[in-house]
Amino acid sequence: TERALAVAVGELSNVSIAGRSAIRGHGGQATAIIELFDAIKGSLRGFHDEADVARAAGHRSDLAHVVLPFGHMIWHLPGPISAPLASFLRSVLSIAPATVVVATSGTAEADHEVARTMRIAGIEFPPSNPALLSPPLADHIISVTDADDEVRAVLREVIQLVAQGTPLDRIGIFHPVPDPYVRILEQQFAAANIPANGPSRRRLGETIAGRVLMGALALPSDRWRRDRVIALVNSGPLRHDDKPARPAVWDMLSRYAGVVGGLKDWRTKLQGELHRIQIAENEAAEAGNNSGVKRMIDQRADTEDLAAFVDTLAQGVAAVDSSVGWPARAEAATQLLHGLLGGPQLRGWWPEAELSAFEQVESALERLAMLDEIEPEPSMAVFLRALSSELSVARGRSGRFGNGVVYGPLASAPGQDLDAVFILGCTEGLCPAARREDVLLADSVRKLAGGDLPLRLGQIDEQHRLFLAALAAAPTGNRWLLFPRGDLRSSRRARPSRWLLPTASALEGKPLYATDFEDESPSSIYEVASHADALVQASHFASVDERDIAQVFAYVQDGGDPGEHPTSELVERGLRVQLARRSSAFTEFDGNIAGFGAGAGGDVMSASRLEMWATCGFRYFLSYVLGLSERDDPEHTVELSALDRGSAMHDVLERFMREQVQAGPPAPDEPWSTAQRARAQEIATESFAEYERRGRTGRRIEWETQKSDLLALIDDFLTSDDQYRLEHSSTPAHLELAFGMASTDPLEIALDDGRSLQFRGMIDRVDEGPHGNKRIVDYKTGSGTQYKGLAAEDDPTRQGTLLQLGLYAEAASAQLGASGVSSEYWMVNTSAGFARFGYPWTPSHRDRLIDVLTTIADGIEAGVFAAIPGDWQSFRNTYDNCAYCDFAGVCPRDRAEHADEKADAPELAVRVALVPKPNPEPDTASNLGTTSNLGTTGNPATTSGGVTGGRT
Template identity: 35%
Template structure:
């Protein structure tokens, strides 16, 4: 695209040259010869059906000379006002008109040789001679006031510019006689536009909005690019999120069954479903993944239908199934529309096809609700598409890709201006203010590198080659002179000028020297040390935000002198009148205190407990071991996940391999299915006996089948990685058989149940009631991976783990819960006894089996009878914490990790330093004592806890 843009610019410039000049230019280098050849070929291809500016000018000259008296009667006297750079074709037309009627040339000269060179040349092309101006030896005329400020960066420049406009307006200057101009567009046009809009000051002139980046422009270009970008989920969803895409839906408010209405697509909901379905790219992938996901969601919905407590999950899964199928239908239709059959074969057909896409997908029926500016730019997009349809005959068979590139170039070149001249502050490059009478001119960017700007040589036609055209090709080296001329003209024409120098560039961490032209015009610039210093010197705030900031600054200065506190901040008028600021101060004060407040997860302190939290031991709530363990790990995560029901969404694009969660589920399914078949057939070996060869072979067969099934669902990552992972899983199954033999021999046990569910959807048994002490009980649900019978009527409860055993190394009889993080073994032991009719006094044992190479085929466990009281004490502490509304964040210590340990503590993945610091400050609050006694019983306690009202700066 960059080369196409450069060739387009070169073609326009070369159109001014005669044949001899083109030959001389082509002789400069092979590259220049290629550029000239392409230019001539394009001109020849377009000559039959199109005319360029030069041809139109020549035709106009011929018409004028054919009947000059008629031209004189129709036009009357002509004034050429402030000519700048004029091409030969433009000069020829003006000369012809000048010969036919009275003509006056009003040319402006500055007295600076470099600045006047282009004007002198243009006047000469018109057949006139510029009166020699007095050579400049000083600053602007006596009638002009020129001031200069040196500020920190471009953002601060714009703040001072807007303040200057506000001060001028308060003094009676009309806004239409004020201008804010600059030498380079980036970053000033956006900063100035945003600042004036924030201040409610009308503006006209340049804008950061372009036809290409308008709502319809960018949406259409992005839609046409979906094909070339493989219909990837990221690209499609980014387009849906930013485009005015609408879909046709039945109109429930109409009695007509065939009535429909158009509404915006649910892009956020579709994004969640596409991620959950693990969609990657390609229409076939969309079909497979979304279809499979819809089937899975429907099955899950049916699975939860019979459980009243889990009915909300069933409803959510059913909605997900409906949305995923709706998304699939939309994507399939979009793909078909972007791959039309038969394909368009002419520019006119391509333009018609594009117009249908706009009408169908991009607000064709809803434009009336768009802002006026967007509707105007949308009309320009429509016209650009229509113009491309006129290119028939220039290309035998244009492609969709060529159409997209041509449309982008067309929209890039479509200049856009905001408002009307005189209706507000003029904003734009400095040459936009030429000839405009101003009372105030503010010039931004007066630093070397931006005014004058650095000019890189043209890659296709450098200046040394352009010289052979005799000045008819503009050189990059001439542009600083144009900028200088425009600056001098604007400063001379304005009653007051303010030149702004940015000392630094925070975007690039660089220092910047004042422009040579600033020194010439204003001498030494007054330095404004900082944003705060600039705010202090402001007599009248430019807008409400600046007023509020100044109020806070005044409060800060007074606080420094009088040591006032947070309460005085709340009395500032700008704060007192805005509830959101008062609440923000309350939140900030609370979080920076040493007390655990409602803003830190202490819902009891905020009197919110009864409205959002059901007590797990209250009789109606059913919980699980993993849910209780989650509270111990991070109460805030428990609150988000199980109270507010906010779930983190995985991003499938980064998963080149099977996820640890899917891998663990796969191994569980393999072992469950294999062992269940062995139990059903009575083929389980006696305690101490090895598995027979037939059942060893059968385990591998089951493993192969489940691996193929998971691969068909698209949940195994890239094929190359999956082949390695699949072999590793099957190898682990072989090792598992030996490990299983060893464990059964060790405990003299024999498996009697697998995936023993209770309280789960479609499980044979309901929730199990567990006595937790103090006369309280709670309903527990779950699914036990494996239960084994041991000698003398005892039992062994097993939970499979496919990850590392590192986090379980300290688990044992001395610490059976690891700070409340491991409760499964005892709770599952109690549930298994209830379900299988095993006495409470019978021996029991619980163990985690690490059934992978990563876990080194090890086991960790303890005797459940001896640990029961200790585990139930931890359960009691957790139940009380939930019931008391205690949900503080408990982030991991902030060290670098290649993963995010808790999506709820670190939702943006930027680390938990601030959250960790807040927790350390509040550790001695009595409200946290029971929680910390559970998870960190050996902690050190501060001897001088911070006062609640203290708030570090």
């Protein structure tokens, strides 16, 4: 709206007082526009536009004195100009000896606007005489599928013209609209390595200087979000303290520190991070770990740099915000720009176009500094809008003028002297453009201006004049029209331009109409059916790539394998990946890395690591072999994540229970007292504060609700704990029982074939029962649906996806020497009814665990990392195993089809052993051995059912 209003005001400036008065008298919107125009002109008193200057110059009493020294005047190829400018030229031409060189197209309608200008300028303009001058025609029409193919077709012709001796700089390409043509021309000529030049579509705001300045000034409204600050640091070669900024390092540091946004958050979190680094440095020093000390020193320096950068940036932005008046604001913005990008000596290596853009941004700020008379104290919002408007203009040129093929809008065609010309976009709607009424100044209102305002209807005639001028820019024989039959982006079919039909008719030797193009092009038109068709037919190509594709295409048509053609070398791997993934073979691209030594031999592993292989081998490969994981974006944290929620609950329960056990564990029938419950709440509050400080809790409003729910959950859990101890006559004895961690020995499991595996882990809690039996508990905060039915199943590992309970039972037996052990997941979750799922650990369970561990070790050693997405879950809109996988965006979308295709590959036979064989002899009281006194496991009401899913 602002832009349309600015155009309307500019146009009304060209209208005489009488014309504006006539428009005002029209009433309604016309009157309102004139009133607005008067108000704006009133505010701009003292400023003069082109119309004011032309009028004043035309009325100078000493005009002759100024003009005559120039001698003979030549007005070359006049186009339509504003009435005040034409009047000024009339005054000049009446004084000086002059020659006016007018080009006519031979079409009265197309020449109408030029005739109007001549009339105002007082020049006699002979009417077009078709008998003397007929409009130029093209010599070739190429019909193609869309705009991209248009430019490809032009490139092929250009290459042939050059081969025939036409210099590149004698070839012109004109387009009716800049989008999408400028972008396609730039890209395809660059890809073909053919020099070309034309107006650039790049706006100042998209250049380094423009985007850095606007990015910095937008930070307060972006609430100093972490990702926005890092995006600014990434948007150009920023400097801080005479050093280059370090975007990658600062990104990682700020993520790690948990910065979300807001200057206070930046400062607090970075200070906290510095504190953490200091402690780590001291610990490293005490342990004599010199490399650790050095790493911490480097990290501290980076963190201090980042903190200082954010402070300096905040001061620079605040200086712009607090300045009063346009000059002061513009000066502060210039200082900010220089501060961020450094002085001229540091920009010497920049590309020429960026250096020029930097100067243009400085000039834009200088122009803004002159606006004080209009509005002495602009708000920051007004300043930013004005700056954004200045920087949203496309300026500059792509390529150097005179170097290579010239391209540009039709308006740049008049006066060109070329050897060959191409006109793109010859369809109805583009050339001619669709006629649109001006919503502010309709043609009915424009007519009241006494000829001072061109009619919208006349714009089509003017475009026709430019079209004919473009054709006339090159001699007969070398004029091409391009007709894109459709716009592949919008799936619309185009109609040929009415201005193309005279050429088509001349080529065909009979009158042709747009309907003659509906099914297929007339025979005289060169039709390119498709890009593939062009490759087959072409005798010369738009680029080396296009030639290579054509050769491979022909080779495949003859039955060849695309991967074996020599020109496929560069894309061969890509082709092979696609073909391999679709095949039934289990290949290197599907997770088969046999022979690359990816075995876990010697590693001390966690239960979850091997569970991951059993669930999806490819996820294991990406996580543990390649060491990949998803990045954490603290600013996108809306609420405490499920992972953090689980960790927070573990922390609280561990601290609370440890304190209580150290003070003397509660008797099995002793409920938690009010004071003890209050202490649990106190611990939880402290723990949650730490998560808040680290920026893990998301938006405050959501967190407050979540926090009160968690506090209530802890209290409810203590009630559940009262019942648990009473039911099993047990009491907590060991908390966070570590193995393979914190200087404790790993759990070693000997496999039947002589190999052994080592494990680490931390058992949340071990309770002791009346006969010395041990009850292992692992807290989970999910719904627990995936564990339902576990107690009743033959396979305690559920095909290797649940190893934790068994490994914990083994570790507890090894460390505590317990003869009777049970192992359970305990859902710290009200909606799950604090259910427990598990079993007494029996010899047959142990045998099964060994079998499964052997299978997994075999699979890993064999380098078998097959993707197993599982069944489709329409509720989650993904596959069972992919729902919480970091790599869901990396795996192919059709991964399930690929997995099905490879299900029978011999390499995957190793996974078959994960499926248990029917157990001929279930455990009975006689073969349970020493575990028979463990009592019941879990709550029968919550251990039934077979729903899978959910997550801690």
